[in-house]
Amino acid sequence: MRLPNRVHIVGASGSGTSSLAVEMATRYGHRHLDTDDYFWLQTVPPYREKRPREERLALLRQASRDSKAWVLSGSLCGWGDPLISEFEVVVFLAVPTPVRLARLRVRESERYGQHAIASGGELHGAHMEFLDWAGRYDTGGLEMRSRALHEAWLATVSCPVIRLEGDRSAGEQLERIEASLDAGLLTSRFSGPASPAAERPS
Numbered sequence: 291m292r293l294p295n296r297v298h299i300v301g302a303s304g305s306g307t308s309s310l311a312v313e314m315a316t317r318y319g320h321r322h323l324d325t326d327d328y329f330w331l332q333t334v335p336p337y338r339e340k341r342p343r344e345e346r347l348a349l350l351r352q353a354s355r356d357s358k359a360w361v362l363s364g365s366l367c368g369w370g371d372p373l374i375s376e377f378e379v380v381v382f383l384a385v386p387t388p389v390r391l392a393r394l395r396v397r398e399s400e401r402y403g404q405h406a407i408a409s410g411g412e413l414h415g416a417h418m419e420f421l422d423w424a425g426r427y428d429t430g431g432l433e434m435r436s437r438a439l440h441e442a443w444l445a446t447v448s449c450p451v452i453r454l455e456g457d458r459s460a461g462e463q464l465e466r467i468e469a470s471l472d473a474g475l476l477t478s479r480f481s482g483p484a485s486p487a488a489e490r491p492s
Contacts, residue, residue: 293318293471294378295359300440301383302427304390304397306460310383311363313460314467321357323350325364335402335413343369365435367443377449381467382440384455387428394424 297314299307308324315322328346331339341349347369354360354376366373398407398417407417423434430436444451452470454463 293320296376296378297361297381298377299361299363299381299383300365302385302390303424303435304394305383305385306463307363307383309460310381310463311361313464314361317464319359321360323353323360323362325362325366325370347372367439374447377447379449380444380447380451382444382451382453383463384453385457387425389457391421391425394421
């Protein structure tokens with residue numbers, strides 16, 4: 291089975307786009323690109339200052355041209371739309387909100403230290419704001435990174451889309467992608483769910 295050379299994995303924060311991209315890159319040798327590395331300037335603590343739109347687009351475009359095969363994780367709706375034509379397949383991950391938030395709490399603790407994000411910690415306020423933002427993915431409008439925004443964006447892409455719903459490991463997700471490719475399911479823009487739909491959070 292040949293994995294497409296230019297793959298984009300998109301989903302809510304905590305859905306596992308980066309983990310799946312790392313798994314895919316490790317198994318197939320693709321270069322892993324992540325939108326956060328281009329969207330944000332390097333600051334301490336990180337993820338505080340956005341890079342200018344044209345600059346982040348230029349950097350990401352150059353990185354994509356520097357490698358024949360790559361997998362891009364994260365969300366670039368709007369600012370990264372000029373790159374849509376380069377995608378050979380898009381993978382959309384939908385994971386229940388409670389699962390995502392649990393993952394994000396662990397990730398934040400590992401990244402900043404539990405003392406920093408706990409009540410009274412220097413990053414507690416930012417941590418709580420981030421979790422509140424991430425928790426509104428399923429109900430938010432087009433003004434934020436939301437299910438509504440991603441569904442609208444997916445309707446604009448011309449390449450096939452593989453939709454994976456549910457809480458699975460990166461390895462299991464990749465196996466389902468491989469099964470879709472082996473079965474020749476990428477003949478239309480929307481390949482549909484690669485598995486029975488998981489319970490969706492309210």
